[in-house]
Amino acid sequence: MQIYNLEFSxxxxxxxxxxxxxxxxxxxxxxxxxxxxxxxYVPDRSECSNELSREEIKDVILQAKALGARKxxxxxxxxxxxxxxxxxxxxxxxxxLEIEMFTNxxxxxxxxxxxxxxxxxxxxxxxxxxxxxIQDRLAGKKGAFQMINRALATLQEAGYPSAGxxxxxxxxxxxxxxxxx
Ligand code: SF4
Numbered sequence: 086m087q088i089y090n091l092e093f094s095x096x097x098x099x100x101x102x103x104x105x106x107x108x109x110x111x112x113x114x115x116x117x118x119x120x121x122x123x124x125x126y127v128p129d130r131s132e133c134s135n136e137l138s139r140e141e142i143k144d145v146i147l148q149a150k151a152l153g154a155r156k157x158x159x160x161x162x163x164x165x166x167x168x169x170x171x172x173x174x175x176x177x178x179x180x181x182l183e184i185e186m187f188t189n190x191x192x193x194x195x196x197x198x199x200x201x202x203x204x205x206x207x208x209x210x211x212x213x214x215x216x217x218x219i220q221d222r223l224a225g226k227k228g229a230f231q232m233i234n235r236a237l238a239t240l241q242e243a244g245y246p247s248a249g250x251x252x253x254x255x256x257x258x259x260x261x262x263x264x265x266x
Contacts, residue, residue, distance in 0.1 A: 092156070106153035109183075114142060114173060116162040120189050120211075121225025130162065139169050143176055156183035165192025171200050178204040185209065189224070190236025198243035208245065210236060 093101075093108050101108050114137075118130035137145065146157060157177055164170055164186055177184050185207040193201075193208075201208055212233050214220040220230040240246075 101153060104153075107149055108154060109156035109158060110146075110149040110154045111158040111160055112142070112145065113160050113162060114164060114167040114170065117166050118161060118163040118189070119166060119191055119226070120163065120229060123223055123225060127162065139172065142173060146177065146180065146182070150180060150182060154182070156185065159184065159186040161187070163189050163191060165197060171197070174200060174204050174206060183207070187211070188236070189229070190233040191229075193236040193239050195239060195242070198239045198245075201240070202243040202245065208240060210240070212237075 097108060100106075115132060116127050116130060116136075117132050118125070118127065121130065149157065159170075159173075161167070165188055167173075174184060174186075184204060186201070187209045189211045193210075200206075210233060211224075212220070213223045214230075217230040220233070221227050224230075
């Protein structure tokens with residue numbers, strides 16, 4: 086049995102494959118992260134020496150759009166640590182692209198939540214366990230559970246969830262935040 090991404094029909098996927106087109110693209114603005122999840126594949130969660138510049142990122146996004154991509158999925162690292170996240174989200178919004186962002190929630194404050202809601206970003210918030218000790222252990226960070234739940238509350242105050250724009254289990258490494266490899 087073939088399982089397709091539910092956001093795109095089988096027909097759309099077949100046509101895109103046949104034409105060498107994209108439907109969506111995943112992008113990592115940076116690999117820096119403040120969590121140390123035991124299941125994360127990123128080796129040291131620090132900045133790569135050759136990370137793309139802002140202009141290069143925008144150019145890649147426009148290339149993906151030209152190839153048919155309708156949706157951009159922001160992964161990391163932790164996207165909220167990237168200093169130009171809001172600029173990139175606004176850019177994606179201006180380009181009429183759907184946006185999905187995987188996050189550990191640590192950087193989601195009122196201002197960022199408002200931007201995410203305004204741009205209708207679908208947020209995938211990392212939450213591995215409802216048990217605080219287990220969550221902190223899995224994230225490799227004391228206080229992670231509290232951060233994640235604060236982020237959830239902040240997103241709810243900004244208007245989430247609406248029309249399925251929030252999910253609380255990300256797909257990284259099968260269970261965590263932000264990565265699908
Ligand atoms: S799984 Fe996500 S939150 Fe955890 S260390 Fe990796 S990038 Fe950071």
